[in-house]
Amino acid sequence: MTGAQALVKSLKLQKVEHIFGYAGATICPIMDVLSAMPEMGYTLVRTEQNAGHMASGYARISGKVGVCLVTSGPGATNLITGIATAYMDSIPIVAITGQVPSHLLGRDIFQEVDITGAVAPFIKHSYLVKDANDLPRVVAEAFHIAATGRPGPVLIDIPVDVQTQEIKKFSCPDEVSIRGYKPSIRGNDLQIKRVVQAIARSRQPLICAGGGVWLAHAQKELLELAERCHIPVVKTMMGISVLPTDHPLNLGMIGAHGNHCANKALAKSDLLIMVGTRAADRALVNPTDIQQRMATIHIDVDPAEIGKNMTAAIPLVGDVKVILQQLLEKDVPVTDSDAWLAQLRDYRKAELSRVFPKREGYVFPGTVLRHLGRKLADDAVVCVDVGQNQIFTCKHLPQKHGRLLTSGGLGTMGYALPAAVGAKVAAPDRQTLVVCGDGSFQMSMNELAAVQQAGMDVKIVLMRNNTLGMVHEIQKKAPYHGPYGVSLDGSPAFDTIAAAYGIPSITVNDEDTLDTQLDRFLSTPGCCLLICEVHPDMSTTD
Amino acid sequence: MKQTISVLVENQAGVLNRITGLFSRRAFNIESLAVGPTDDPTISRITIIVDSGNNMVDQVEKQLNKLVDVIKVRTLEENNLIGRELMILKVNATNKTRQDIMTICSIYGAKVDDISPSSMTLELSDTPERLDTFQTMMRPFSILEVVRTGVIAVQKGSGKI
Numbered sequence: 001m002t003g004a005q006a007l008v009k010s011l012k013l014q015k016v017e018h019i020f021g022y023a024g025a026t027i028c029p030i031m032d033v034l035s036a037m038p039e040m041g042y043t044l045v046r047t048e049q050n051a052g053h054m055a056s057g058y059a060r061i062s063g064k065v066g067v068c069l070v071t072s073g074p075g076a077t078n079l080i081t082g083i084a085t086a087y088m089d090s091i092p093i094v095a096i097t098g099q100v101p102s103h104l105l106g107r108d109i110f111q112e113v114d115i116t117g118a119v120a121p122f123i124k125h126s127y128l129v130k131d132a133n134d135l136p137r138v139v140a141e142a143f144h145i146a147a148t149g150r151p152g153p154v155l156i157d158i159p160v161d162v163q164t165q166e167i168k169k170f171s172c173p174d175e176v177s178i179r180g181y182k183p184s185i186r187g188n189d190l191q192i193k194r195v196v197q198a199i200a201r202s203r204q205p206l207i208c209a210g211g212g213v214w215l216a217h218a219q220k221e222l223l224e225l226a227e228r229c230h231i232p233v234v235k236t237m238m239g240i241s242v243l244p245t246d247h248p249l250n251l252g253m254i255g256a257h258g259n260h261c262a263n264k265a266l267a268k269s270d271l272l273i274m275v276g277t278r279a280a281d282r283a284l285v286n287p288t289d290i291q292q293r294m295a296t297i298h299i300d301v302d303p304a305e306i307g308k309n310m311t312a313a314i315p316l317v318g319d320v321k322v323i324l325q326q327l328l329e330k331d332v333p334v335t336d337s338d339a340w341l342a343q344l345r346d347y348r349k350a351e352l353s354r355v356f357p358k359r360e361g362y363v364f365p366g367t368v369l370r371h372l373g374r375k376l377a378d379d380a381v382v383c384v385d386v387g388q389n390q391i392f393t394c395k396h397l398p399q400k401h402g403r404l405l406t407s408g409g410l411g412t413m414g415y416a417l418p419a420a421v422g423a424k425v426a427a428p429d430r431q432t433l434v435v436c437g438d439g440s441f442q443m444s445m446n447e448l449a450a451v452q453q454a455g456m457d458v459k460i461v462l463m464r465n466n467t468l469g470m471v472h473e474i475q476k477k478a479p480y481h482g483p484y485g486v487s488l489d490g491s492p493a494f495d496t497i498a499a500a501y502g503i504p505s506i507t508v509n510d511e512d513t514l515d516t517q518l519d520r521f522l523s524t525p526g527c528c529l530l531i532c533e534v535h536p537d538m539s540t541t542d
Numbered sequence: 543m544k545q546t547i548s549v550l551v552e553n554q555a556g557v558l559n560r561i562t563g564l565f566s567r568r569a570f571n572i573e574s575l576a577v578g579p580t581d582d583p584t585i586s587r588i589t590i591i592v593d594s595g596n597n598m599v600d601q602v603e604k605q606l607n608k609l610v611d612v613i614k615v616r617t618l619e620e621n622n623l624i625g626r627e628l629m630i631l632k633v634n635a636t637n638k639t640r641q642d643i644m645t646i647c648s649i650y651g652a653k654v655d656d657i658s659p660s661s662m663t664l665e666l667s668d669t670p671e672r673l674d675t676f677q678t679m680m681r682p683f684s685i686l687e688v689v690r691t692g693v694i695a696v697q698k699g700s701g702k703i
């Protein structure tokens with residue numbers, strides 16, 4: 001058995017069913033083994049960064065580890081943004097990179113880069129495998145590390161000669177045991193008790209749910225805690241779809257770009273329960289102020305997150321799902337929050353019925369998203385890019401019981417389309433949409449080829465404002481002197497681009513026909529592009 | 543405030559790189575760092591001195607713990623540890639000055655490792671503060687070069703990390 005065969009066998013032992021990759025000389029031995037394995041799915045991405053994003057979309061929808069495979073040198077460096085994006089959002093992926101022959105490492109030969117060194121600051125762990133006999137153990141460890149504790153990307157760099165090396169015996173440990181890696185699972189019982197007491201005392205409690213709730217598959221437990229104790233819920237961008245929009249306890253997204261009522265709730269709460277969130281600057285704009293004004297509970301699997309951005313009165317380290325179960329086993333009290341809830345409900349109602357501006361010849365993104373959201377399947381997956389389109393979607397797209405996937409931590413433009421491809425591979429039967437800006441779309445529209453190669457039904461909503469809108473919006477305000485370097489003049493006719501890939505498109509510039517156009521869009525078989533004409537001066541606060 | 547952090551790590555290629563990388567990325571300042579083997583050939587011990595507040599040290603410990611190659615991290619109690627550093631110092635020495643240098647060496651317990659018609663090479667192991675004063679005492683003779691290892695430290699008593 002060769003190293004390449006051992007690698008692929010190890011991947012199968014990890015129940016890998018699909019690989020997102022891009023071929024090259026230093027992974028040819030692996031590709032050769034895959035070629036004889038029709039049951040292993042394979043997507044050829046159109047640039048390696050998107051292999052990372054596809055693996056991320058796949059991981060987030062399947063709940064499994066996403067896998068990507070790229071060649072050495074430029075293949076590996078192209079993947080870097082994908083890895084950093086997954087790292088910032090704690091998404092479990094395993095990236096396999098080919099490497100130059102091991103005896104030539106360090107000589108700067110053709111397509112050699114030190115990829116384990118390059119990704120060190122934003123990867124959970126990495127391996128440079130120098131002996132093929134280590135591969136079964138390394139793969140088992142890599143998947144274990146990627147998926148457990150606080151999930152994240154892991155890289156395995158495999159020199160091409162290690163891929164062809166004959167191994168003595170395929171031996172893989174039954175159970176992974178790494179002495180330096182023991183994530184906490186159960187919450188400390190004393191702290192659990194303190195949490196129960198704090199909840200009992202509170203009149204204006206608030207749960208802030210982050211991406212960690214999804215990562216721990218703890219949506220049900222979170223909802224149960226909120227409902228049982230009558231605690232309203234705000235979410236960070238990463239936690240956004242944990243509650244349907246019409247749930248009476250849902251207050252929307254907090255933060256600099258968040259919903260007004262969510263931020264109001266945060267300002268007035270007397271107990272903030274942070275669940276699976278790292279209290280980063282976008283969500284908690286002023287953590288020092290918060291920790292002084294209210295009692296705080298911080299539940300997270302990563303002990304380093306507690307006290308990093310904010311010092312919580314009651315820290316609770318462990319798996320979010322397990323901790324919520326521990327809390328639910330105790331008799332968590334119904335809080336005396338009726339007055340608080342009534343007040344918040346008024347804010348929320350005002351926000352949801354807010355009248356959006358209208359402009360002749362254009363559609364307003366919030367209006368499009370409101371209409372669109374109502375028409376989506378209950379469990380639809382919506383992948384949204386970065387920019388105004390992201391903020392509008394997070395604020396205004398009505399959520400049901402589906403998912404909203406976005407690059408929250410790194411804010412990587414171009415994430416949405418490849419993430420949707422990954423999501424669709426993971427769940428071919430789920431309605432899958434992309435919402436993107438015209439800048440973001442041009443960063444990854446080459447993946448329309450991947451969509452078409454697989455004949456995927458992915459619907460793409462493009463907010464065409466002919467500008468890098470989010471930056472344009474910032475530049476319009478002091479201390480800046482106006483938009484510069486953000487005009488997207490020179491962009492292609494997107495309908496023609498779509499047509500070149502064999503994809504139909506629909507353009508909307510009139511809110512009166514919006515409903516019929518959306519129906520047409522959603523009922524078009526296969527991939528379809530909806531081009532929404534958006535005025536460049538529209539602001540996310542409109 | 544200076545704090546001494548003792549770290550047990552896998553004795554593997556790339557580990558030191560991950561640790562120093564973590565310090566620069568998280569903007570933690572390293573004052574001194576010393577690495578060496580332990581009695582277990584698979585484990586190395588790193589002693590790191592940082593100069594920062596308690597909050598920062600707490601973050602340093604937690605971030606170090608997140609590295610898969612890090613087996614154990616402990617901040618030693620500053621007033622209850624044995625910390626030593628080794629220095630080798632080469633100084634100009636002539637027939638006129640050699641005796642004065644020897645006197646200072648005997649006060650500090652420094653050893654003479656090498657001697658030449660124009661120089662002496664001295665060795666001293668002690669606390670970093672005593673090494674500093676020894677170095678100051680040698681300066682008037684004109685120091686040729688100084689090499690220091692960085693501090694290694696253990697907690698006093700029978701406990702281990």
Ligand SMILES: Cc1ncc(C[n+]2csc(CCOP(=O)(O)OP(=O)(O)O)c2C)c(N)n1
Binds near residue numbers: 471
């Ligand atoms: C890769 C990358 N480059 C630059 C940025 C900075 N940036 C944030 S939002 C934005 C504008 C996005 O423009 P577009 O995709 O057209 O969306 P819009 O804001 O117009 O909706 C830019 C350039 C980024 N987030 N990611």
Ligand SMILES: [Mg+2]
Binds near residue numbers: 437438439466468
């Ligand atoms: Mg735009």
